[in-house]
Amino acid sequence: MHACDRRRALLQCGATLALGAGGRLARAGRQPRVVFLNPGEQQERNSGPLWPLMARSMQDAAQGLGIELEVLYGERDPKLLQRNAAALAARARQPDYIVLVNEQLAGEGLLERFAPLPARLVLVHADLTAEQRARTGNERGRIGNWIGTFLQDNERAAHRVVAELLRSVEPEPPRVLAIAGDPLTPVSLERTRGLQSCLDKGRRGELLALVNSDWSRGGGEARARELLARHPEANVIWAANDSMALGALEAARQLGRRPRVGGMGGWTEALQSIAGGGMTATAEGYLLIGGLALLRIHEHFHGRDFVDEGGPRLMFDYLNVVTRERFGEARRVVYGGAQPLNWRAASRVYNPAVGPRSMRLKELTSS
Numbered sequence: 001m002h003a004c005d006r007r008r009a010l011l012q013c014g015a016t017l018a019l020g021a022g023g024r025l026a027r028a029g030r031q032p033r034v035v036f037l038n039p040g041e042q043q044e045r046n047s048g049p050l051w052p053l054m055a056r057s058m059q060d061a062a063q064g065l066g067i068e069l070e071v072l073y074g075e076r077d078p079k080l081l082q083r084n085a086a087a088l089a090a091r092a093r094q095p096d097y098i099v100l101v102n103e104q105l106a107g108e109g110l111l112e113r114f115a116p117l118p119a120r121l122v123l124v125h126a127d128l129t130a131e132q133r134a135r136t137g138n139e140r141g142r143i144g145n146w147i148g149t150f151l152q153d154n155e156r157a158a159h160r161v162v163a164e165l166l167r168s169v170e171p172e173p174p175r176v177l178a179i180a181g182d183p184l185t186p187v188s189l190e191r192t193r194g195l196q197s198c199l200d201k202g203r204r205g206e207l208l209a210l211v212n213s214d215w216s217r218g219g220g221e222a223r224a225r226e227l228l229a230r231h232p233e234a235n236v237i238w239a240a241n242d243s244m245a246l247g248a249l250e251a252a253r254q255l256g257r258r259p260r261v262g263g264m265g266g267w268t269e270a271l272q273s274i275a276g277g278g279m280t281a282t283a284e285g286y287l288l289i290g291g292l293a294l295l296r297i298h299e300h301f302h303g304r305d306f307v308d309e310g311g312p313r314l315m316f317d318y319l320n321v322v323t324r325e326r327f328g329e330a331r332r333v334v335y336g337g338a339q340p341l342n343w344r345a346a347s348r349v350y351n352p353a354v355g356p357r358s359m360r361l362k363e364l365t366s367s
Helices: 003-017 050-065 078-089 107-114 130-136 154-168 186-203 217-230 242-254 268-275 288-301 328-336
Strands: 033-038 068-073 097-100 120-124 146-152 175-180 206-212 236-239 260-262 282-284 313-316 320-322
Touching (some): 033 050, 033 078, 033 288, 050 068, 068 078, 078 107, 146 154, 154 175, 154 320, 175 217, 175 242, 186 206, 217 242, 242 268, 268 282
Parallel strands (some): 033 097, 097 120, 175 236, 236 260
16 A cells, blocks of 8 residues: 555544544544634735634634634735645644635645545635536545535625615616626625626616726726726626725725725725715625634534534525615624624534524624
């Protein structure tokens, strides 16, 4: 047997011994150790706060649930992400779980790299593409330690934001400019499908132009300036994240234009803009996906397998549209501030009688 094959067999044997019935990790009298291989920045830069915010949300959830969490930041540098992955794979003391993201299509390679390890693998936020899944197989298949994928329903959320933008210009016919994100990012493709499905439904509005940008505020501003110069008749701008939407809003202001502008993310600056009459709409709730993954990981570790809730790939429809008229939970969490999210309230380990969970903010802000 080749040395690499022997190592794989030994690691898989160790993983099997660590598992209880049904592939669930035994309690072993301790809490789970989790590493999040974060592809983004530790400190927010021009592309927006998604990755540092997701890490902070996971740290809060880990503290509430009693999880030992380590975050390794890739700083939006694919080479650094791979160095972090290699160093993690070489550790003598492996975590119980590794949380991955298919950012810039890196997920397939990461799953393959970690397949021989005893750690359980969880994919969040960005799914594999159909082509990638054709090669890797699905959860709990060829890569046996890939136990689950947790996603937001980006397509439906984008559909809702675009519908709000179209409604906001009535009775004018909507004339839409769209700024999508990185075309290699599954999340951008999902959100773009939501845009197109909304416009196609009942032929609601005209899509004047659809372009890609780099998720940054500067990129959104530059693309919007170009588009508005070519399409002075536009009255709606949709962007695939709040950073690009805020940049588009700034470009419109500089040009003396007043289109309705919407984004995705629910970041603090976007909410402040909506409250002040700037942006028209966004989708909030993205801060929950990392904590949601840790909640399911914690339950899996303690013998409550999330596969019983609908399978190993779970897509959650919990993203809400926020407008000036409908601030709701976004205002309370972002502006109210002091009340931490109560992850134990939603946990079937700490609260065995908990019923169906939608994972909306209101379920996590109860005492």
